[in-house]
Amino acid sequence: MSASPTPQSLFSRLPRPCQVLAVWAAASTLTFLILRLGAQDTPATPWGGAAPSWEEHMRFWDAGWYNRIIEEGYPAQLPLGADGRVTQNAWAFMPLLSGLASLLNWTGWSFYVRAAIVSILASAGAAVVMDRLLSPATGRRASLWAVALIWSSPCAAVLQVPYAESLGLVMVGLTLWQASRGRALAAIPFAVAACFARPVGVPLGAALGLWWAWEVVGARGWLPPGWFSRLVPEHGLQRPGERTRLLALALTTCAAALTWPVIAWLFTGRQDAYTATETSWRGADLAPFAPWLTRLGDWVGPHLGLVLLAVVLVAAGLLLSAPALRGLGPAAWFWCLGYLLYLLAFFDPTTSVLRLLLPLAPVGWALVAAAGTTRRRLALLAVCIAGQLVWVSWVWDLGSVSIRWVP
Template identity: 60%
Template sequence: MRVLGVWAGAAAVSLLILRLGARDTPETVWAPASPTWTDHISFWDSGWYNRISSEGYPTDLPVDANGRVAQNSWAFMPLLPALARVLGWTGWSFYVCAALVATAASAGAAVVMDRWLAPTVGERASLWAVALAWSSPCAAVLQMPYAESLSLLLTAAALALAGRGRFALAVPAIALAAFSRPIGLPLTMALGAWWLSEVARDRLPAARNGRLLPGSHPLDRREREGLLGLTVFSAACTLAWPMLAWLVTGRPDAYTATETAWRDGSLMPFAPWWDRSEWWVGVHLGWLLLAGILVAAIAGLSAPSLRRLGPAAWFWCAGYVVYLLMFFDPTASIFRILLPLAPAAWALALSSSPRRRLVLLAAGVIGQLFWISWVWDASIAVRWVP
């Protein structure tokens, strides 16, 4: 109940900022000026999920004038619209039903993550972590018709169960997570790296003593086999959606071509970060920006407080960071895409003093003011002045 109380307080603050920001929102392609709550939550990718609910997925991929695959619904997973349709008996609109699903999943994710990580950091620090994670700059999206909260709930459940050696119970969570958001690949990478680290413990004395790898309790042979089986299953779930897109559309690259339709059509690993770095600060400074990002990522992953969360949490954060660096196109969505790194909030709460926690909490709420007004509402035209 304490966890839900903290979650509810943070969610209420996000909702308040959303509703106040809506009063300044100009007319958009989705709604008139000063939109109602229902109209306000229909912005951006929410419309794609609504289209999936009402129309399904296209059997023929749309193409542009150059013959390249255009943006379409195959980039979005079916779990959220399917669950929203379960509430169709209420007569409410898709957006209301999907927002309720997302909000319920958000509350569930807070409880699951607390049950997972509180034994490591302590109850008080875990409550602070919930406050920090659900007050982060993009936390408002966890109560929107977006699949972020569903993905966070299912990924946390899978990792929590795997961390306790309950690999069979983690199977349904992994399967559902793979159909909530494109989370299967980083999850497979994390589980696979964890399995490799457990194999290394048997052969490297330093790793066996816990000096190189997170976690002080190595898995026995049966547990390693269970982790390997879970990794293989996660890989199969990752491939299921692209295979389904291929079967329905007849194009082997239906899913990847759709995903890259939001950029230049290329899936070259690491290339988007290099290109965006040059776009942000110029050709001659781009490599410095990218180097700084890499240093920040390495420093964050090597933090002792993050390693103390255990192998499941650490390998997930490491796998997800590597996945983003390899394949993600860092646009304005980068802050929202960082939400799955929520275990970092527990590491921050563990290593921070009460004063620093308050500063981080205030910074997150201030960040919401800017993210909601600049990104979600698109209501402020920012002109940078030196």
């Protein structure tokens, strides 16, 4: 008589997407429970009363801006403060999330419920796509650990609320996956969609362009063999046609990244409508790299701010040169490079930094690969869940009272 199959063997027989979705569902359910438990300790906020219901909890922070896009549209005239500067308005938020939520109008549910459903579905899709992209490099078992890690990370709650992070992640993942398979032209719709989901078009276009340049340099033998081999992944595209299609994808992505600012300009008549709106949250003009010096100086003082910036740069360099990250292949590595350069150039390092690190999801796969043993992976998972408890409580919930900690 044959032995009864164990739960582990039954799980291994499931189709791969079902395995990934099972891990994603377990991690997302834990996050949901943390959100609901945290809500019970939340006092009254501008978005709801004390101990908000699930729907009231979905209204927190920037979710309301996506609802305004539906109810009011984008302003034809930019709002100005007493000092003549542009104030916060809907042009800072891309239209894809609101547009997809509108497709569910037939349900009769509120915008926040519909937008949360879109976010959750995109979150599930992102888990499957990232696994397809990265599991060949890390192994199937390690990739499942990485899904658990990313979807239990400190800001994982953002992947199931009316924010566009899930949409941005799945579209970037689809773009990189198709491009890594030599199907760059098939990736174009996903890259364009990413540009209208989150402001990721600039780093995505830069990443694809740098990847193309590296492939060309390697194919033409312009560098000695092994040069930069300890920093940059091996070349992945062998045929000239693949490199040409990658260039077309990069150029299309860059053009799509400029489309939203151009639309804002044409709609409002102001050339800097988009950038002026984005920088209204920081109260200063767009000045590449300068916010890091200013903000870090605010945190630890002008002199130590320079030291902290040096530490950040060293940490970024160590991350990019890590063998585990390079081992993920050029698509993931150049995406991490492009996104880190983008953050360093344009990001105002506030407490939103943890949320804005979510697109660096491939780092989770690298961490799992480097950890190696189950004990170390469990330790990483425990740290992520502990960070999630702190983030949900102090940022998403209690941050709404003092507006000191911004998600």
